[in-house]
Amino acid sequence: MNDVAESKGMELTSVFAAASARADQWRHLNALARAWAGAGGQGARATKLRDQCGRLMQSINRFEYCWAYPGARLLEAIRAAHAGGDAAAFARLVQKVSGAMLSGDYRQHESAWQAGAESEVSLLDALPPDADGGAQARPYFEVLVVTPTDPASWQRSSDDMRRMRRSDDQFLYAPVHVGSFEDAALAAMLNSSLQAVVIVDGFGYDSAHAIPDMKAFLARYFDVDRDDIEPGRLATKLAHAIKLARPELDLYLLSDRSPEKLAGSEEAAPIRRLFHHVEEPMELHLALLEGIRDRYETPYFDNLKKYALRPIGTFHALPIARGKSVFSSNWIRDMGQFYGSNILFAESSATTGGLDSLLEPTGNIKRAQEATARAFGAKRAYFGTNGTSTSNKIVVQAICKPGDIVVVDRNCHKSHHYGFVLSGAQPYYVEAFPLTQYSMYGAVPLRTIKHALLQCKAEGKLDRVKVIDMTNCTFDGHMYNPRRVMEECLGIKPDLVFLWDEAWFGFARFNPLHRRRTAMGAAAALTARYRSKAYRDEYAKWKEANAGGELDPKDASLLDKRLMPDPDKVRIRVYQTNSTHKSMSAFRQGSMMLIWDEDFHHVEGTFQEAFLAHTSTSPNLQLIASLDLARRQMELEGYAMTMQMTDLAIRIRQAINTHPLISKYFRVATPEEMIPAEFRESGIKDYGEPNATWDQIIDAWDRDEFALDPTRLTLICGAAGFDGTQLKGMLAERFDIQINKTSRNSVLVQTNINNTHSDAALLIKALADLSSEIDSRLSQHDSAAQAVFDARVKSLMVDVPDLPNFSRFNDAFREDPRSGSNEGHMRPAFFMAYDEANCEFIKLASNDIDKRLADGPDMVSANFVIPYPPGFPIMVPGQVITADTITYMRKLDVKEIHGYQAAQGLKLLKPSTLTTSKASSTH
Known part of the structure; x- marks a missing residue:
């Protein structure tokens, strides 16, 4: 918030995180109060400052009744000091309040609540020693x-x-x-x-x-x-x-x-x-x-602390438990010094003694998972200790069987694709809208998903379509409108199962802005909606106006028409996976599977089988405990933390895009740039004033097909002459700033509950320094140097490769090659490649590729090929490789391409192996 905004007060129409805006106001009032006191209390300047203090105090007082601190007595003392012209007392009291709000002293010391003489009376008597032997203050x-x-x-x-x-x-x-x-x-x-x-x-x-x-x-x-x-x-x-x-x-x-x-x-x-x-x-x-x-209460963590204090003799296969093999060692004693004793005392391979079993929980893990379901608004919750990669495979294998069709975003995480290989489900790949200028994809339009369902209905195989599988939100921040997607898809097939991969979005449950775009939020809302009389009346009118609810799959108008499910037939079946470690305070690989499935009793057995198949019999106890603690934190302070992180992200966005020097070379992509207009009915262009009020933003999130998560900032660096990998390395090496995801001309700045204003300042200072260096360097060089720089920028920002779409599965892996739908048997293609005799390699630069593209036979991928970045598969087993995919690969300048070894070339299935009889036998 700038000085102008601070001086006029906190306007509810423009504020997002009230706690941050309120703290800004008190800090600004503190500065004005000190200036007034320093002005000596007399003269025009003192009068002006006193009036400014009065106006800002009046604005602050509009909302202070919403908080316990500073309370009526302290506020009255501040008002009295101002009314009496006592600048020194006013400044002292305002500084007390501002300082206590910043430090949190009012939570611990009674003196922070008093307007008179200071005292050190503690508001918080120490609790008895905790499990670590130390005292702690009462929350x-x-x-x-x-x-x-x-x-x-x-x-x-x-x-x-x-x-x-x-x-x-x-x-x-x-x-x-x-x-x-x-x-x-x-x-x-x-x-x-x-x-x-x-x-x-x-x-x-x-x-x-x-x-x-x-x-x-x-x-x-x-x-x-x-x-x-x-x-x-x-x-x-x-x-x-x-x-x-x-x-x-x-x-x-x-x-x-x-x-x-x-x-x-x-x-x-x-x-x-x-x-x-x-x-x-x-x-x-x-x-x-x-x-x-x-x-x-954290049932598992609380019990683990108690376990660590017990004098236990370990006769099981985990020598590191209790730490004796570490602390008595001459060679790895530094391990114990680094990690401390608690993590070693809290290790065990036993599931007895109250530790419970993740594979068959009956005690504290069971209670921890029940608490997680409550906190995240789910009917059931399961802990995952091998990341959401494994959680996705568990869910896919639990709800899919061989022959089921899954309508899936081709750009989803590779774990989904491997899940189809394991389960034998047939992926029907649908494409997200491309953002070619940034070498990334957005999300899959609802129209595209509906087209896939209606195509299957037209061909008489809608009964085989089991799951809609989408990523929400995407790595780059594209959020679906799950309520609308599920409602319209259920209007075509009322018992569809939805798998929403919310790996990056687990935090979203805990504030009302993001919650409206979550899977569990949508499941709760639709369940209530379909049980209401109002919906039955609405559906009756819709049914009457739409041929009695009978959908003709050949009717193209259905793609743009709002569809509604029959309340007597619809089933809410929603699965959400989240990488708890990505957005909450959990150790790496901590994941959750959240379930709202009205028919879960039909799949509970298969879910348990899939869970047992993929979950280690030696799960990490610290991961389980951190999931328990992450739930506790989010349930008690998730609202505050997620509101503040969102507010901080918007401040970073505005600071970069409005900075006169930084914005010459770097900028944060706006919703207008990241979401095509056809999917932004609201017309919203960017977050924060003067672009949009929060009322307009929330209206957009309610109505638009896609919205952009403001906590994920795509920082465009191509105009500075840096590709994403270069800038990522530079930020890490020179400024100690860590970035995860990059694209050809951008890096992703992901804010989370761990970030502070100091972190934001570090990033902005780094970009300012880099911008200043570029400016200085260009001003000292001749036109030839400028031309070189301009050419580099053009190659990054203009000469970008087109993004390839999924082509089709080879006919050997399709049940009906004449079908208009593109589902295919990926599992047999995957396992055919296990036999080297079935495979061949062709170098990417070879003329043989161009000849095969022109004259045939088809080149068919034997495996997954996934460039990082951007991280989506450009080839899957059994896919026919087309010219646009080859062109894209040849233009890629990334070093990491999973499934591709340059020395060998593309791994293909030999044409001779792709006879219908041979492929069929592999099915």
């Missing part, structure tokens, strides 16, 4: 209290709640009081420190605060019509609304209605516990702590 959180009582009594109520703290409480909390539906909804979205909401029946709807942009802000997250709320049901309506927007929060209701009747109703579904008004307050206090404890 702090805030509780929203929505109440009809007189605001004059709220401070007394807060004091009463604080007095209920006990020395043996595991957590500490501070209350935040509001008096209306609107104020409660606003606080729930602004205050990321909230962990619970206490709703006291009897409050009103309208806010008493004059915030002109409040209603527009709330409309982002809450679909509530106050005129539709029945009398007496405002409290439960609020509970439902908050649970949709912040599903992790615990909700409690205090009502003078009969709680025993309300408890069993649908109204009370989101409420954790109901109390009668006259209940003992201590019961509510204990209930609040118990709710946090349920989410804080």
